[in-house]
Amino acid sequence: METLHAISNLTSLTQLDMRSLGESRAEGLWPLLAHGRLTKLDLRAASGFFADPDPSRPHDIDVFSRSSKLLDLTTESKTGVLAASICSLLSSTLTRLDLRFDDEVERLTKDQEEALQLLTSLQELEFFWGDKLQRLPAGLHKLINLQKLRICSCSAIQSLPSLPSSLREIKIYRCDSLKSLPNSLPSSLEVLEISWCRAIKSLPKDGLPSSMLKLDVHDRNSEELKRACRKLIGTIPVVIT
Template sequence: MPIYSLLSSSITSLSFNHNHEVERFTKEQEDALQLLTSLEYLSFLKCGKLQCLPAGLHRLSSLQTLCIQHCEAIKSLPKDGLPTSLQFLHIIGCPSLKSLTKDGLPSSLEKLSIIDCPALKSLPSHGLPDSLRVLHVEDDGNSEELMRQCRKLKGIIPIIID
């Protein structure tokens, strides 16, 4: 069995950090990501020119946590959606992010953090999943429209941190 097959089936955590050159993933890189069948945690930190997350994220069936932090060029989450296993989604310091997902967030999502994303004006039009227990948004750095929507959810979502 090739070594990359052994590695890909055992990796549970992967971070892409401080890459200021890459604008998008290649097809080969996206295909390689699909081999990480045990991946539970995925992070993108300070990837300044990254315009979009890799395609096929929705196929990562073990992914529980997705963190997108200080990725200034990302405008939206993947149009194919997010994994149905996702429990924690943290989006911090993404000033170009204009939308979450058109088809809504996964029904497994328990915690959503949105901090310092001024271009994000609204929550998904389909609403938030019933599984959501914690919504963490902060006044500082988020749009007033988004904050207004989140305030209306007090009493509906068990914990709202603002």
């Protein structure tokens, strides 16, 4: 299909999973997002999907913001979702974003990073399969409502930027090059899970916040990190090493 006009009238859909769409475009999807009941969208392998047409036509930003119900989006960076025009439309409703990368992406562009910051309703954010992704967005701390951050299979990342002060949960899996955590973690943090990250040898220099409820480093991590965490048994309700 070159467009999705065939599904534009399915306004009772609440979940939609679309993969391997090639060069299809988003025209038929906008009516579902703006006036339907779509709350969850999984869109992958659709290069440049959001690039055309201008999503402000025929549904302007005000109408879209009042009507859209999309809460949960799984997609790839190559779909063009990280554009200011798209993120502005999604900013008032989107609470979860699972962002995946192709094999060539080393970092987000300045425009993409700024567009991501427009998603002010985000509560959960996941970076997935960024094998060559060298760093996370520097402005990540500006997502002031973010509560859960997951970083998975981003094997080239060596360090993390400043994190949102609202975070309650951080999960880091299979980030082979990540050598350390930020010196200071959010004071609201309750859960920290690290798995298959053998380059991390220690906990943050400033220690863990007193809000911590669970610390899990049991799966394929360095012995140095595990030893450091064992010292916290009795001070954190759940410590798994």
